[in-house]
Amino acid sequence: xxxxxxxxxxxxxxxxxxxxxxxxLYRQAIAMDQRNFHxxxxxxxxxxxxxxxxxxxxxxxAALAINPNAPEAVMLSGVLLxxxxxxxxxxARLEKAVAINPRYGEGWHHLGTTLLDIGRAGDALMxxxxxxxxxxxxxxxxxxxxLALQALERSGEALASYRQALSIRPDLNAARYNIGVLLAxxxxxxxxxxxxxxxxxxxxxxxxxxxxxxxxALSAMKRYGEALESAERALAINPxxxxxxxxxxxxxxxxxxxxxxxxxxxxxxxxxxxxDDASAFAHKQRHDQEQRDHLAAKGVTLPKTFYAGEGARIKxxxxxxxxxxxxxxxxxxxxxxxxxxxxxxxxxxxxxLREYCLDSTMWQRQYDRGYLGxxxxxxxxAPLLAQIAEELQGTxxxxxxxxxxxxxxxxKYDSSLEGIKIHADFAAVNVNxxxxxxxxxxxxxxxxxxxxxxxAPLDWDFAQYNADEDAMRAFLKREGAKSITVPHRCNxxxxxxxxxFHETDRIRFKPGYENRRINVTMLYGRRKSEGx
Numbered sequence: 116x117x118x119x120x121x122x123x124x125x126x127x128x129x130x131x132x133x134x135x136x137x138x139x140l141y142r143q144a145i146a147m148d149q150r151n152f153h154x155x156x157x158x159x160x161x162x163x164x165x166x167x168x169x170x171x172x173x174x175x176x177a178a179l180a181i182n183p184n185a186p187e188a189v190m191l192s193g194v195l196l197x198x199x200x201x202x203x204x205x206x207a208r209l210e211k212a213v214a215i216n217p218r219y220g221e222g223w224h225h226l227g228t229t230l231l232d233i234g235r236a237g238d239a240l241m242x243x244x245x246x247x248x249x250x251x252x253x254x255x256x257x258x259x260x261x262l263a264l265q266a267l268e269r270s271g272e273a274l275a276s277y278r279q280a281l282s283i284r285p286d287l288n289a290a291r292y293n294i295g296v297l298l299a300x301x302x303x304x305x306x307x308x309x310x311x312x313x314x315x316x317x318x319x320x321x322x323x324x325x326x327x328x329x330x331x332a333l334s335a336m337k338r339y340g341e342a343l344e345s346a347e348r349a350l351a352i353n354p355x356x357x358x359x360x361x362x363x364x365x366x367x368x369x370x371x372x373x374x375x376x377x378x379x380x381x382x383x384x385x386x387x388x389x390x391d392d393a394s395a396f397a398h399k400q401r402h403d404q405e406q407r408d409h410l411a412a413k414g415v416t417l418p419k420t421f422y423a424g425e426g427a428r429i430k431x432x433x434x435x436x437x438x439x440x441x442x443x444x445x446x447x448x449x450x451x452x453x454x455x456x457x458x459x460x461x462x463x464x465x466x467x468l469r470e471y472c473l474d475s476t477m478w479q480r481q482y483d484r485g486y487l488g489x490x491x492x493x494x495x496x497a498p499l500l501a502q503i504a505e506e507l508q509g510t511x512x513x514x515x516x517x518x519x520x521x522x523x524x525x526x527k528y529d530s531s532l533e534g535i536k537i538h539a540d541f542a543a544v545n546v547n548x549x550x551x552x553x554x555x556x557x558x559x560x561x562x563x564x565x566x567x568x569x570x571a572p573l574d575w576d577f578a579q580y581n582a583d584e585d586a587m588r589a590f591l592k593r594e595g596a597k598s599i600t601v602p603h604r605c606n607x608x609x610x611x612x613x614x615x616f617h618e619t620d621r622i623r624f625k626p627g628y629e630n631r632r633i634n635v636t637m638l639y640g641r642r643k644s645e646g647x
Contacts, residue, residue, distance in 0.1 A: 118148040126157070134161055152181040156188050163191065168198050186216040194225055202233045213245070220249045220256075227259055236266035254284040261293060270297050288315045292325055299332040308332040323349040327359040334366050342366045357387050361492060368491075371519040373501040377491070381423065384494035388421035389479060398529045399481045405628035409473060417476065424474025425467065426497025433464035433499065434506040442610070443513035451568045452612040454514070455601055459548050459608040464503065469550045471497050472633050478527055485532020489525040504637055507546060514610060518543050518640030528632040534619025537587050539571035539580040541613070543640030548608035555630035558623045562603035562632065569596040570614035573642065580616075587616055603632070613638060 125140035141158040144151055155178035162171030172195045178188050193208035209226035213219050227242035243260035250256050261276035274297055277290040284290075291311040298308035312329035315322055326349035333342035343366045349359035360383040367376035395403075410417060438456045445454045460468065477494030478487040489495035500523065508515045521542055528534055547564060556562045569591055571580035579586055600620060601609050611617070624632050 118144040118151050118154060121147070122151075122154055122157070129157065129161060134165060137161060138165075150181050152178050152185070152188075155181070156185070156191070159188075159191060159195070163195060163198075168195060171195050172199060184215055186212045186219050186222060189215065190219070190222045190225060193229070197225075197229050197232070202229055205229050206233070213242075217245075218249055220246055220253070223249065224255065224259070227263065231259075231263060231266065236263050239263040240267065252283055254280040254287055254290070257283065258287065258290050261290065265293065265297065270301060273297060286318065288318060288322075288325075291315050292322075292328060295325075295328045295332065299328060299335055302335045305332050305336050309336075321352050323352040323356045323359060326352070327356065327362055330359070330362045330366065334362060334369065337369075339366050339370045343370070355386055357383060360386065364491065364496075368520065368522070373504055373520060374498065377496040377498060377501045380491035380496035381494060383492050384421045384423075384477060384496065387492065388476070388494075396481050396483060398485050398532060399478075399487060402478060402487060402527070402529070402628075402631070406473075406476065406478075409628050413474075415474070421494050422474070422476045423494055423497070424471040426471040426475070426499045427467075428498045428502045429461075429463050429467060431463060432461055432506060433503045434510045435459060435461050436510055439510060442511060446511075446514045446610070451566075451570070451615055453566055453599060453601075453615070454610045456608045456610065457604060458606055460503070460550075460606055464499065465550060465606050467499055468497075468503070468635075469633070471499065472525055472527070472550065473629065477525075482535075484534065484536065485529040486534055487527045489527070491523065495523065495525050500635075507637070508639070511610075515544060515639055521638045521640065523635070523637045525633060525635050528619075528622055528624070530622070530624040530626050530630060530632070532622070534622050534632075536584055537616055537618040538582070539587075539614055539616050540636075540638055541577060541581075541642055542638035543613055543642065544610065544638070545613035545615075545617075546608060546610050546637040546639070547634055549603050549605060549632070549634050551603075551605060551624070551630065551632050553603075553605045555624050555627075555632070556603050557625060558621070560602050561600070561620045562622055562624065563601045563607070563620050564609050565618050565620050566599045566601065566609070566611055567591055567596040567616040568599065569594045569616065570612065571616060573614075591616060613640075614642060 121140045121144040125137045129137035138158060138161050141154050141161065144154040155174045159171045159174035159178060162174060175188060175192045175195055179192060182188065189208055190212040193205040193212060196205035196208060206226065206229055209222060209229060212222040213226060216222065223242050223246040227239045227246065230239035230242060240260065240263040243256060243263055246256040247260060257276045257280035261273045261280065264273035264276055274294060277294045280287055280290040292315050295308040295311035298304045309329060309332045312325050312332060315325040319325065326345050330342045330345035330349065333345060343363065346359050346363035346366060349356055350363065360379060364376050364379035364383055367379055407417060435458050442454050442456050446452055475494055477489040479493040480488035480490060482488065504520045504523065526535065622632055624630050
C-alpha cells in the first residue's frame with residue numbers, strides 16, 4: 116500500500132471527525148514517505164484540532180522543510196506559534212502567508228487577530244481592511260474590523276463596522292453586544308443600546324456581560340431601579356463578575372443608598388485588587404514598601420487580596436457640629452462660595468479614618484506627578500466614609516440642600532513631588548479635607564489648596580474643565596481671575612462650588628510614611644449643565 120493510498124483513506128475519516136483513525140493512517144503514510152508534505156501538513160492540522168500543540172508544531176515545521184512556500188502550511192504554523200505563546204513569531208509567519216497569497220482571506224484573518232492580541236491595533240486594522248476587500252460579505256471580517264477600530268478609540272467607525280456585520284448576520288450577538296457597550300459608553304442612542312442588549316439576552320438569557328451592559332445603559336438613562344435589577348441579574352449568574360459589581364455599586368451610590376454602595380464597592384475591591392506591579396512608578400513602589408513596613412510593625416502580614424484596615428462606623432457623631440451656624444452663613448454670603456471649616460471630624464472619626472488610610476492597600480491608581488489615588492472601586496469605601504458623607508448632608512443642610520453624594524476618593528502624596536494640577540469637578544458641591552498631622556507639614560502657609568474665583572463655563576465638557584490645562588489657564592487670565600490659597604491644616608475642610616477651578620498647593624512635607632499628605636474629596640450633586 117502506498118503513502119498516497121493511505122492518505123486517500125485518511126482524509127475522509129478526518130473529515131468525518133474520526134480523528135484517532137485518521138491520525139494513525141497519516142503516521143503510517145509518513146513512516147512510508149518521510150518527505151510526504153501532505154501527510155505531515157494534515158497530521159499537524161489534526162493535532163491542532165486535538166489541541167496537541169507541540170506535536171502539531173513539530174509536524175508543521177517538518178512539512179515546511181519540504182515545502183516552505185505553501186500558504187496554508189505557513190498560516191497553520193503561525194496559528195500554532197500563537198497557541199504556543201509565541202505571538203511575535205506567529206506574526207512573521209502569518210505575514211509570510213499573505214505575502215505568498217495576497218488573496219488568502221483566512222491568512223489575513225489570523226494575522227489581524229494576532230496583531231490585535233499583541234496590541235498592534237493599527238496594523239490589525241490594515242489586515243482586516245484587506246480581508247473586507249477580499250470577503251465583503253464576511254460578517255467576521257467586519258466584526259473584527261470593529262474590534263480594531265474600538266481598540267483605537269475610533270468609536271463611530273467601530274459602530275459602522277459592527278452594524279455592517281449585523282446586516283450580514285442579524286443573530287451575531289457579539290456585534291450587538293459591542294454596539295450596546297459603545298453607545299452606553301458614549302451616552303448616546305441609549306434606547307438603541309438597550310435594544311441590542313435585550314436582543315442578546317433573548318438568545319442568551321444567562322449572559323452576565325449583556326445584563327451588565329443593560330444596567331450601564333439604564334443607569335445612563337437615570338433609570339436606576341431597572342439598572343440595579345439588571346446588575347443583580349448579572350450577579351445572580353456570576354456573583355464574582357467585577358464589571359457587574361462596579362455598575363451595581365455606582366447605581367446604589369446614585370440612588371443615595373450609601374451603606375449598601377460602600378459594601379458593594381468593598382466586594383469589588385476584594386475581587387479586583389491587583390498585586391504589586393514591578394512596572395509601577397517608582398513613587399508607588401516606594402509607597403507600597405513603606406506601607407508593608409508600617410503594617411509589619413503592627414504585626415500584619417498582607418494577604419494577596421485586598422487588605423482593609425479598621426473602618427467601621429463609630430457610635431458617636433463623625434462630624435463636629437460646632438461649625439454649623441458660621442459655615443452656613445458664610446456659604447450663603449460668600450462670592451465665590453468657599454467655606455473653610457476647621458475641626459471638621461470628631462476626634463474618634465479622625466483617628467479611625469487616618470488609620471484606615473494608612474493601613475488599607477487601596478492606593479491603586481497612580482499618577483505621574485507623584486500622588487496615588489484610592490477610589491471606592493479599590494477599597495475607599497469604609498462604612499465610616501458613608502457615615503461621614505451622610506452626616507455632612509445632615510449637619511450642613513444649608514450647604515448641601517438635596518444634593519446627594521455622587522463620588523468620593525482619597526489622594527496620598529509623595530512628600531517631595533507634585534500634587535494635582537488645575538481642574539474643576541463634575542459636581543455641585545466639593546468637600547476637600549486633610550487628615551495628616553500638622554507637624555508633618557514643613558511649610559505652614561502652603562500644602563493645601565489653591566482655588567480661583569472663576570467657575571468653569573457650563574458649556575465646557577469634562578475634558579476641557581478637567582484635563583486641558585492650557586485652556587483653563589488661558590481662560591482664567593482672560594477673566595482676570597484671582598486665587599485663594601488655603602493652607603494645609605489637619606482636620607481642615609474646604610467646601611466650595613465644584614465649578615471653581617482649583618489645584619493642589621505646593622507640597623513640602625517630612626519624609627516618612629505617616630507624614631504623607633492625605634486628602635479626602637467628596638462630590639455632591641451635579642453641575643448645572645448636567646441637570647438634577
